[in-house]
Amino acid sequence: LSPGAKMGCFTFIKVMMILFNLAIFLSGGTLLGVGIWVKVDGESFLKIFGTLSSSILQVVNVAYLLIAIGAILLVIGFLGCYGAQKESKCLLMMFFSVVLIIFIAEVAAAVVALVFTGLAETLLTGLVTPLLKEKYGADEAFTQIWNVTMTEVHCCGLNNYTDFNNSYFYDTHHGYPRQCCDMQEPCNSTVAAEMAVQGCFKQILEEIRTNAGVAGGVAAGIAALEIAAMAVSMYLYCRLDEK
Template sequence: MSCFSFIKVIMILFNLAIFLGGAALLGVGIWVSVDGSSFMKIFGSVSSSVLQFVNVGYFIIAIGAVLLVLGFLGCCGAQKESKCLLMTFFSIVLIIFIAEIAGAVVALVYTSMAETLLAATVTPVLKENYGKSSDITQIWNTTMEELHCCGLMNYTDFTNSPYYSNNGETYPSYCCPKGMSRCNETLAGKVDVPVCMQHLSFKMVFGW
């Protein structure tokens, strides 16, 4: 097999994988849009909370459609050795690449603004609903457990929250060392637990 034939096969297989991935995402997006209730039953209350803020179905459909078209153009272009299809394929890839670079630059420039906006939006929600709303409590418990962090800005985000008031003015256990039965203000203030904003800011800038 010549080098050109090998590259051709690799490109066909690569774009076939993109095509199948796009088809799968498109199917999931249509499922969420048409029958969101069954989606929420399978994935639980977290999916319900996400669907309240983002129209996940249409978002997934858009991504799936782009990947589907991209995979089709690349696969057919490589198979037929069509310059037109391959130029279209590489043009779309270039546009996506430029959009990602532009998005990264914007994220770096506006990170501090986004942090301020996030703090102003999320902190009141925590103080009002953590310990009262099961969905919000579960989402934040999962976030703090997975990221090993406490609160958006610090442990004081939970001060005067329903959880704080109903549990003898204590904070979530994630804000104190493991094994502590009661996480009070003294212990939470002494322990240097990372705040969740650090992780969220990193994700906003780098996407992971």
């Protein structure tokens, strides 16, 4: 290619880099703003957009998630947009590094999720089941979170109703949570065994497997964008040496 064509290609890619990262920056700002809004005034948010959850604590968790994602997108968008605009090798390399770290973390998380599902179930059982026995029915916030989860996901405990054996709730109410009996009361061992409501861990896994195609497509799309962003930033970085 002639020097003019190379310069035109460089300019085009630079402009695309700026616009792409400007969109990311604005998206991050929007998510950050919504997250702060939900955190500060969750009730008005629910009134406008409907009841997302009956648990205020879950709304707070959503707020933290939005704030975290928004902040990350803001940083990425700023580094990419400003770095390309100012043709700063330092900012472009920082952009490349941040996206690479996120990409590696996503790949690692996917591998762990696929390979160590059984191990995760074992670890969760060892950690969560004792908490269920101790806190469910005794701790209001903990109980509320589990009630919402079991109702929305249509599950019971982590593995099944036996997670509540010898628990505070069972000793106090002489039965199991009604979600373990498909919302029937009283919920005793006979009814719970007949209903055979699945544990939340298996239920969530089934939901994930059911939507694996969509989730995989979204993940592949995000990965492709990240790879493209890294390639473009490295192209601009290398071309700056030739200018």
